[in-house]
Amino acid sequence: MKAVDGLSFTACRGDVFGFLGPNGAGKSTTIRMVLGLIHPTAGRVTIGGCDVTTDRLRALRQVGAFVEAPSFYPYLTGRRNLEIFAWLSGGASDAEIDWALEMTGLRGREHEAVQVYSHGMKQRLGIAACLLPRPELLVLDEPTDGLDPHGIRETRELILRLARVEGLTIFLSSHMLGEVENLCNRVAILDRGRLVLEGPLAGLEERLRGTEILTSRPAEAAAFVRDKFGLEALPGDKLRVVLNGVDAAALNAALVQAGFAVQSLAPEEAWLERLFLERTRSLEGSSPAMKPQINTEERR
Amino acid sequence: MNGLFDSICVHLRPSAANGHRSASLGSVLRFEWVKLRGRRITWVPFLMTAIIVLLIVTVFHHLQFSYARKIFSSFQLVFQSKEQFVNGYYMSAHAMNPIFQILMPIFISVASGLMVAGEAEHGTLRACLVRPVSRGRLLLGKFIILAGYALALSLFAILLLLSTGVLNFGTGNLYSLNILFNNGQEGASTVPAADVPLRFMLAWLLATAGLMVLSALALLISSLVESAAMAYVITLSVYFSFLALRSFPFLEWLYPYLFVTHMLRWQQCISSYVKTDEIYVSLVHLAGYLIAFLTAAVLLFEQRDVKS
Numbered sequence: 001m002k003a004v005d006g007l008s009f010t011a012c013r014g015d016v017f018g019f020l021g022p023n024g025a026g027k028s029t030t031i032r033m034v035l036g037l038i039h040p041t042a043g044r045v046t047i048g049g050c051d052v053t054t055d056r057l058r059a060l061r062q063v064g065a066f067v068e069a070p071s072f073y074p075y076l077t078g079r080r081n082l083e084i085f086a087w088l089s090g091g092a093s094d095a096e097i098d099w100a101l102e103m104t105g106l107r108g109r110e111h112e113a114v115q116v117y118s119h120g121m122k123q124r125l126g127i128a129a130c131l132l133p134r135p136e137l138l139v140l141d142e143p144t145d146g147l148d149p150h151g152i153r154e155t156r157e158l159i160l161r162l163a164r165v166e167g168l169t170i171f172l173s174s175h176m177l178g179e180v181e182n183l184c185n186r187v188a189i190l191d192r193g194r195l196v197l198e199g200p201l202a203g204l205e206e207r208l209r210g211t212e213i214l215t216s217r218p219a220e221a222a223a224f225v226r227d228k229f230g231l232e233a234l235p236g237d238k239l240r241v242v243l244n245g246v247d248a249a250a251l252n253a254a255l256v257q258a259g260f261a262v263q264s265l266a267p268e269e270a271w272l273e274r275l276f277l278e279r280t281r282s283l284e285g286s287s288p289a290m291k292p293q294i295n296t297e298e299r300r
Numbered sequence: 301m302n303g304l305f306d307s308i309c310v311h312l313r314p315s316a317a318n319g320h321r322s323a324s325l326g327s328v329l330r331f332e333w334v335k336l337r338g339r340r341i342t343w344v345p346f347l348m349t350a351i352i353v354l355l356i357v358t359v360f361h362h363l364q365f366s367y368a369r370k371i372f373s374s375f376q377l378v379f380q381s382k383e384q385f386v387n388g389y390y391m392s393a394h395a396m397n398p399i400f401q402i403l404m405p406i407f408i409s410v411a412s413g414l415m416v417a418g419e420a421e422h423g424t425l426r427a428c429l430v431r432p433v434s435r436g437r438l439l440l441g442k443f444i445i446l447a448g449y450a451l452a453l454s455l456f457a458i459l460l461l462l463s464t465g466v467l468n469f470g471t472g473n474l475y476s477l478n479i480l481f482n483n484g485q486e487g488a489s490t491v492p493a494a495d496v497p498l499r500f501m502l503a504w505l506l507a508t509a510g511l512m513v514l515s516a517l518a519l520l521i522s523s524l525v526e527s528a529a530m531a532y533v534i535t536l537s538v539y540f541s542f543l544a545l546r547s548f549p550f551l552e553w554l555y556p557y558l559f560v561t562h563m564l565r566w567q568q569c570i571s572s573y574v575k576t577d578e579i580y581v582s583l584v585h586l587a588g589y590l591i592a593f594l595t596a597a598v599l600l601f602e603q604r605d606v607k608s
Contacts, residue, residue, distance in 0.1 A: 032426075032605075032606065032607070035429075036429070036430075037426055037429055037605065037606040038605035038606065038607060039603070039605060056432075057432045057433075058432075060431060061322065061432045063430065065430040066427065066430070067426055067430065069423065070427070071422055071423030071424045071426070071427045072424065072427070073335055073424060075338050075339060076334070076335075076338050080334070080338075084330075084331050084334050084335070085427065085428075085431065087323060087327040087328075087331050088323040088327065088328070088331060088428055088431040088432070088433045089323065089431045089433075090322065090323065090327070090432070129427070139430075
């Protein structure tokens with residue numbers, strides 16, 4: 001069995017790249033290959049033009065990363081952990097450590113042993129460690145995993161600040177679709193070790209985001225938009241279509257003219273989730289409620 | 301692992317390689333030293349050694365050594381009382397056997413187990429390896445710190461033994477039964493009091509060289525497995541199995557090839573039968589084993605997939 005196969009993608013400077021996939025899809029394996037922790041049997045990973053297999057040190061000089069969960073020496077203080085890990089990247093000045101602590105909101109707690117830190121603090125310390133010395137690229141593997149809603153929000157804000165204010169390129173692995181939708185400008189979806197979708201989020205949204213039409217006779221309306229505009233209804237219990245360049249106002253007018261009482265016509269809310277479910281294996285074996293389906297009775 | 305990770309093509313283009321530096325050996329040594337110093341378990345062996353030495357001193361105070369006197373007398377060494385042969389040197393020499401043959405290898409194995417496999421288990425190894433540090437340099441740094449630790453521990457043990465021994469029992473000639481010191485001779489031996497400090501120094505140096513080899517072996521095993529417990533159980537199993545092989549006379553032909561034979565060569569310094577050529581041969585063997593174990597550890601660690 002291959003953990004990852006035929007995987008190819010590119011993240012460019014300034015990107016916040018969302019790397020999505022269900023559990024066991026191969027996200028962490030891919031990240032480990034990206035960081036040189038495991039060796040691929042074929043293919044190459046380059047960071048800033050440096051091949052990770054043949055020129056690992058130069059490649060990793062540009063990177064701050066944690067995989068799965070940030071790990072520290074619990075008997076050392078947060079600050080000491082940051083210092084000693086920075087030594088492995090050539091060292092960081094006190095001012096740089098202060099900056100990293102400031103960025104992650106850990107100022108005032110840095111002299112406490114890591115063993116007394118909460119999970120959220122450890123996650124933030126993990127991001128602080130990635131920032132020392134200032135990298136060009138941050139690779140974060142599920143940075144909000146196990147955090148409470150406050151922690152998730154703080155971490156998201158931090159990632160946005162690092163991308164927008166500090167100008168870092170961020171490669172973010174997650175299975176939280178909302179997080180990716182809010183943070184990323186580019187996404188890749190991985191399933192069973194294979195890439196099933198990749199591209200700029202805006203482009204994917206334009207091409208694949210549906211429009212939800214709330215009308216009294218959805219099944220008939222679905223048939224109408226198919227015949228009139230060539231738009232296929234998306235699976236699911238509501239009428240949703242991808243407009244494919246069709247003007248929403250024209251569609252609305254046509255539906256009204258044909259006698260359908262259109263209550264609303266709005267962009268699909270959880271379009272990324274739908275895409276994710278459609279394209280990944282979680283479709284298989286999931287409960288009927290989770291499966292995208294169209295209510296055929298209503299359509300009739 | 302062949303075939304498990306196949307065909308990947310990933311390009312991350314933050315910018316051209318910038319001014320971040322790779323870790324020097326000095327940085328790695330500082331890193332390993334801070335970790336070792338901060339860990340409470342690092343200091344436990346020192347405490348244990350001190351407790352054991354104090355126990356030995358107490359036992360030596362209370363024992364009459366009548367059985368030892370009887371054996372010595374069978375080799376024409378007749379003592380009327382224990383004070384005639386039991387002194388600080390006698391105590392130190394006899395305590396070196398359990399301390400350097402059993403206790404120190406256990407401490408070294410545990411420390412090395414925590415250094416690589418333990419770090420892999422707790423995820424800190426991958427946190428180190430996602431930084432621009434050469435794997436070989438990281439392992440070499442670990443070995444140097446571990447070897448330094450073994451040196452400090454053995455120096456502490458020998459100095460504590462000699463100081464407590466001499467303070468409690470005084471000095472004098474060093475009498476020993478050859479069978480206890482694996483020197484291939486029968487009978488008993490006597491080392492004049494004036495020679496004894498030099499003998500102890502040589503014995504300590506050789507014993508420490510042996511511990512360095514064990515450190516390299518332990519690090520090799522530690523870099524192959526995923527848990528600290530497994531690392532030190534395997535290391536100790538290998539060490540004690542090889543030690544046990546030396547108990548079978550029909551395997552005597554094998555002894556020169558066992559690394560434990562050379563590790564225990566220090567015992568010869570305690571007796572009057574010092575064969576310098578054997579000591580040189582053992583030193584060469586120990587150097588060879590050390591280089592072989594360390595090279596294997598670095599090569600395997602370079603290739604290791606860090607999946608924990």
